[in-house]
Each structure stands twice: as structure tokens, then as C-alpha cells.
Amino acid sequence: MLAPLIRIKLPLGRLSIPINLPVRFQSSLTSHLYPRPGDRVIVAMSGGVDSSVCAYLLHKQEYNVEGVYMRNWDTVDEKSVCTGDQDWKDVQNVCKQIGIPCRMINFIKEYWIQVFTKAIDDYARGLTPNPDVMCNREIKFGRLLEKILGSSHNDEDGIWMATGHYAQREVAPCGKIKLLRAVDSTKDQTYYLSTVPEEKLQRTIFPIGHLTKLQVRQIANEANLIIANKAESMGLCFVGEKNKFADFLGEWFVYQKDVENNSIIVVPGSTNILLFSRKLVARDWVWCWNKPPDGIEKGIDLLGQVRYRQVAEPCKVTMRSDFKYLVEFSVPIQAVAPGQYVAVWDGNWCLGGGVIEESLRDFDESDKITLTDSDQS
Known part of the structure; x- marks a missing residue:
């Protein structure tokens, strides 16, 4: 079943808007399938609106929240259109504004080997790879999740990863996790998560999956987050300068x-x-x-x-x-x-x-x- 929902009003500056947020499970059968008060929740932050709102909402719910930024690409190439340096600055500024710590983890080598090189090899063979799907499976829900959980192997340790994906999770009667489409069908990202193993979703939550993009943007504005009006991410950086093809x-x-x-x-x-x-x-x-x-x-x-x-x-x-x-x-x-x-x-x-x-x-x-x-x- 889906986590029950409660309608609350968050203090968001001059205004407040009602938001449906999942109620924490406290029963012995389900409490370990969702974060509990005081649990440590690591938010994978990109410097964009979605992940920033995730961190903001979780911080308001008594969780021990920390932001993590993945550096997947070396920005030494001055001609690259990659915004990595500015994104990391945005993550630091948002986390300071919210009042949570943040850190950067370097996955340049892992991304190069597990995503970029494989994509180039596929192109050379006449294929059309999807690096976004590969990055989610191998890096974000692979190496990053492993880094976050560390030596933890069970729910008792109270460590979770949260992402800004537009997706939802539901706990089936058997205890396994179902990956469900987001409420906002125009932003649903379950396609990108389709090859992420179920066991990875056991320790992952999607705080904005029940919201529309408009609501997320509104929360960011009413919370006066500095990235509230930041444009959508351009995606992968390794293409370089745009051309006239x-x-x-x-x-x-x-x-x-x-x-x-x-x-x-x-x-x-x-x-x-x-x-x-x-x-x-x-x-x-x-x-x-x-x-x-x-x-x-x-x-x-x-x-x-x-x-x-x-x-x-x-x-x-x-x-x-x-x-x-x-x-x-x-x-x-x-x-x-x-x-x-x-x-x-x-x-x-x-x-x-x-x-x-x-x-x-x-x-x-x-x-x-x-x-x-x-x-x-």
C-alpha cells in the first residue's frame, strides 16, 4: 500500500501552501520501510530546484539531512558547456540557507569507465545509448548509494538516500518495493529508473514524487530558496559546445x-x-x-x-x-x-x-x- 498522506501547511515565508507529505510509519511491520524521526537522510543534490526542495522538505520533517553533490565530469575543458562548478556552488548555498551540511563526492573515474566509455563504445558500434539510464543505475543508485550506506546492510541503521526524481515508491504486502509513476505525468522519470534493482529502492525515497513541477517551483519560491527560478538542467556535459548540425x-x-x-x-x-x-x-x-x-x-x-x-x-x-x-x-x-x-x-x-x-x-x-x-x- 502507499504510505498514508497527511495534509499540513509548511511555513514558507510570507505564504503557506498545503502539501501532501507521506506520514512516517511507526508499526513494527512497516517502520523500517520508510524513514523514522531522527533517521539520517542523504539527499543527492544537483544544484537544481527539484533536489533542493527535497532537502528543504525533509529538513522540515525532523530528519537528519545532509546534501551530497556528485562530481561526474572534469570541468578542466574550458570549452565545455558543463555547469558543474556553478552547480556545486548552488548546492553549498542552498544547504547553508536551509541549515544542513553538504559535501561533494568525486565519481569522475567511475563515470568515465561505467557510463562515458560504454556510451562511446556503443556509438562506435552504431548504437544509440542512453547515458542517463546508465548513470542512474551505475552511479547514483550504484556507487553513490554504496558510499552513503557504507558498511550498513539493514534498515536498523537508519540511513537513507533521497533524490529529486519524479517517481513514487510503494511497499507491496510482501515487503518488496514497487516503483510507481509520479503524480505529474509530464515530468515522470520512472523510465530512467526502470533498470534500477528493487533492493536499491529499499533504502531510497522520492520526496517530490507526489507533487507537480508547478508545486515544487512554488515551494522553492515561497521558501525563498536562491535557486527557485533556476532553469532546468541541460543534462550530460561531455558533448561540448553546441554545433550547427x-x-x-x-x-x-x-x-x-x-x-x-x-x-x-x-x-x-x-x-x-x-x-x-x-x-x-x-x-x-x-x-x-x-x-x-x-x-x-x-x-x-x-x-x-x-x-x-x-x-x-x-x-x-x-x-x-x-x-x-x-x-x-x-x-x-x-x-x-x-x-x-x-x-x-x-x-x-x-x-x-x-x-x-x-x-x-x-x-x-x-x-x-x-x-x-x-x-x-
Whole structure:
């Protein structure tokens, strides 16, 4: 069940707005599945509005809160568009304003090996990797969580990690954690967390998952947080300076990559029939509870996404004899790129995801007519 909610008013400067915050569990059966008063909660802070509001709200709830900033990229390159140095300053200033300690942890080496190098290798093989998914699994919910918990291996130690992800967690009757979509569907980030193992979520909380982005921004403003009006994060830093390729390419889109001949095939128009697929094959699948759902050999009906903010579409997921997965969508899906991730949901419950190995273009005549008409409009 979801943690019960209580409606309170937080003192936020001149104004106060009602916010639904999870009530702490005190029963012997559930108290260790949520932070208790006095527990130590380490907030992964980026210098942005979301993680700053997380720290602010948790500090108001009698937790022992500390901010942690991950340095994943070396900013020596002066031409880089990375804002890491300013972000760290923002984290320090926000934590000082709230009244909590903060520290920076260097993961440059780990990020280089586990995310950046792997992404470059994938690009070299003609794939389209998703470094954000990789970073969440390997760094934030991997090395950072390990660093936070240290030698702690049980809930009795009262140490937790909190992040500014738009996601929610629910404790199932069996005690395992369900990863649920955020209240704000336009900001939901469960796609990025789809391959994070369930045991990592046992010690993680998402303080703003029940809020909309508008509410989060309002809290930041009413609390007079110095980053209240800071722009959204640009994401990964290693790309460097922006270029003019988009102006040159215009309305041409990549249909296929030929690594052997070092060439790509492009087609005109974003709705060209060749850019759509009904089926895909995925590998390296991670199920939320470390095992596939019952009936997966014959196929089960779920909802699927192949990129962030895509509208989830009905699909059938079947485990093949080689333990890879065939995902068949009810409608053609645009830009199914090998190397990206496909994630699946049962309603709002994210069941897991895998790496797209290949897309299979399988259309009937009605699909062709619909897409061709759309392309001409």
C-alpha cells in the first residue's frame, strides 16, 4: 500500500501552501520501510530546484539531512558547456540557507569507465545509448548509494538516500518495493529508473514524487530558496559546445546506420514510414523483483515506452528461448533505436526494462496509409 498522506501547511515565508507529505510509519511491520524521526537522510543534490526542495522538505520533517553533490565530469575543458562548478556552488548555498551540511563526492573515474566509455563504445558500434539510464543505475543508485550506506546492510541503521526524481515508491504486502509513476505525468522519470534493482529502492525515497513541477517551483519560491527560478538542467556535459548540425540537416532523419561502411541512411520527414516499428527485441532485461512475471513465456499485456516522455502504448512482452524479449506494440512506434532502453509498466507500476537490440518493422496497409497521409500533411 502507499504510505498514508497527511495534509499540513509548511511555513514558507510570507505564504503557506498545503502539501501532501507521506506520514512516517511507526508499526513494527512497516517502520523500517520508510524513514523514522531522527533517521539520517542523504539527499543527492544537483544544484537544481527539484533536489533542493527535497532537502528543504525533509529538513522540515525532523530528519537528519545532509546534501551530497556528485562530481561526474572534469570541468578542466574550458570549452565545455558543463555547469558543474556553478552547480556545486548552488548546492553549498542552498544547504547553508536551509541549515544542513553538504559535501561533494568525486565519481569522475567511475563515470568515465561505467557510463562515458560504454556510451562511446556503443556509438562506435552504431548504437544509440542512453547515458542517463546508465548513470542512474551505475552511479547514483550504484556507487553513490554504496558510499552513503557504507558498511550498513539493514534498515536498523537508519540511513537513507533521497533524490529529486519524479517517481513514487510503494511497499507491496510482501515487503518488496514497487516503483510507481509520479503524480505529474509530464515530468515522470520512472523510465530512467526502470533498470534500477528493487533492493536499491529499499533504502531510497522520492520526496517530490507526489507533487507537480508547478508545486515544487512554488515551494522553492515561497521558501525563498536562491535557486527557485533556476532553469532546468541541460543534462550530460561531455558533448561540448553546441554545433550547427541541426540547421544543416533540416528535416532529414536517420533511418539506418551502416557501421561496416561508415555511413548512415537518412529519410525526409519525421513521420516517414521507415522511421516506425511495431516490434523490437530487447536484451539485458532487468525485472523490478529480479524475476519475470508469470506467463511471460506466452506473452503478457503491458504498457511500453522506448524514450523519456513518450506516451506509453499497449504492448505484448514475450520471453524468447534465448532469454531475450520480444515487445510487440499495438501501434507503430517512432524512432525505436538499438542501444536505447525499452521500459514497461503494469498500470503505473514500472516492472523493468531492457536494452533494445533491434527494431522490427512490421506494418499492415492501414498503418502505411495513416503514416503516409500524416507525412504529407
